[in-house]
Amino acid sequence: MQMGIKGRVALVGGASRGLGYAVARGLAAEGCDLALCARGEETLSQAAQQIADDYGVKVFAEPVDLAVQGAAAEFAQTAVKELGEVDILVNNAGGPPTGQFLDLDEQNWRKAVDLTLLSAQAMTRVLLPAMIDKGWGRVVNMTSISVKQPVAGLILSNSIRAAVVGWAKTLADEVGDTGVTVNNVLPGWMHTERVEQLVRDRAESGGITRDEALASAVEAIPMKRLGKPEEFADLVVFLASQRSSYITGASYLIDGGLNRGLT
Numbered sequence: 097m098q099m100g101i102k103g104r105v106a107l108v109g110g111a112s113r114g115l116g117y118a119v120a121r122g123l124a125a126e127g128c129d130l131a132l133c134a135r136g137e138e139t140l141s142q143a144a145q146q147i148a149d150d151y152g153v154k155v156f157a158e159p160v161d162l163a164v165q166g167a168a169a170e171f172a173q174t175a176v177k178e179l180g181e182v183d184i185l186v187n188n189a190g191g192p193p194t195g196q197f198l199d200l201d202e203q204n205w206r207k208a209v210d211l212t213l214l215s216a217q218a219m220t221r222v223l224l225p226a227m228i229d230k231g232w233g234r235v236v237n238m239t240s241i242s243v244k245q246p247v248a249g250l251i252l253s254n255s256i257r258a259a260v261v262g263w264a265k266t267l268a269d270e271v272g273d274t275g276v277t278v279n280n281v282l283p284g285w286m287h288t289e290r291v292e293q294l295v296r297d298r299a300e301s302g303g304i305t306r307d308e309a310l311a312s313a314v315e316a317i318p319m320k321r322l323g324k325p326e327e328f329a330d331l332v333v334f335l336a337s338q339r340s341s342y343i344t345g346a347s348y349l350i351d352g353g354l355n356r357g358l359t
Contacts, residue, residue, distance in 0.1 A: 100338030102127030106184035118325035131175035187216035192252035268345030284351025318353035
C-alpha cells in the first residue's frame with residue numbers, strides 16, 4: 097500500500113531509540129524528511145545518521161529536553177527553518193518516572209506535566225496553523241495503554257497521558273473540517289528500554305527476578321509476547337499517511353490484546 101507521504105516533512109520527538117526511533121525509520125522509509133529530537137546528543141546523532149544513510153532523506157536532529165519550558169516550541173520553530181513547513185507531527189517524549197502517589201511530590205507532577213502534556217501542546221501550537229492553511233496535516237500522539245487500563249506503579253503516566261487523550265479528542269473536533277487529523281496510539285508492553293526498566297522495577301518491588309517479572313507480564317498478554325517497535329511504527333505511519341484521511345479523534349491500542357475493555 098502506498099502511503100502517499102513521500103516528500104512530506106515529519107517531526108518526531110524522543111526519536112533516538114525505542115518506539116520513537118522505529119517511527120522515524122518508518123516515516124523515512126515512506127520518503128519523509130525528518131526533524132528529530134531527544135535528550136541524548138550522541139545517541140540522537142547516531143540515530144539520525146543511520147536513518148539518513150539507510151533511506152536517503154533529509155534529517156535534522158537536535159538534542160532537546162522536552163521537560164524544559166519553551167524547549168519544545170523552540171525546536172518546532174527551528175525545524176521549520178531547517179526543513180520547511182512540517183506536515184506530520186509525532187508527539188513523543190518518553191514516559192514519566194515510576195512511583196507510588198506518596199513517593200512523588202509536586203515537583204515530580206509539574207515536571208511530568210511539562211514533559212508529557214505541555215510539550216505536545218507547545219509543538220502542536222507552533223505547527224498547526226500552517227497545516228490548517230494548506231488543508232493537510234497529521235498529529236499523532238504516542239501515549240500508552242495506561243489511558244485505557246491504568247498500570248500499577250505508573251500514577252504519573254496514568255494521569256497525565258489521559259489528559260493528552262482528552263486534549264487530542266477536543267482538538268480533533270476543533271480542526272475536523274480543515275484537513276488535519278489528530279489521533280493517539282496506545283502501546284502496551286513493547287520490546288524497548290522503557291519496558292525493560294519497568295520489568296526491573298517490578299522485580300525489585302516484588303522481590304522476584306527480572307525473568308520472573310517479565311514472564312508474569314507476558315503471561316497476561318493473549319499473544320504471549322512483547323510487541324516489536326516496528327509493529328508499533330507501522331500503525332503510526334498509517335495514521336500519518338494519506339490513507340488515514342477519514343480517521344480522527346481516535347485512540348488505537350497496540351497491545352497484543354492485553355486490554356480487556358470493550359472500548
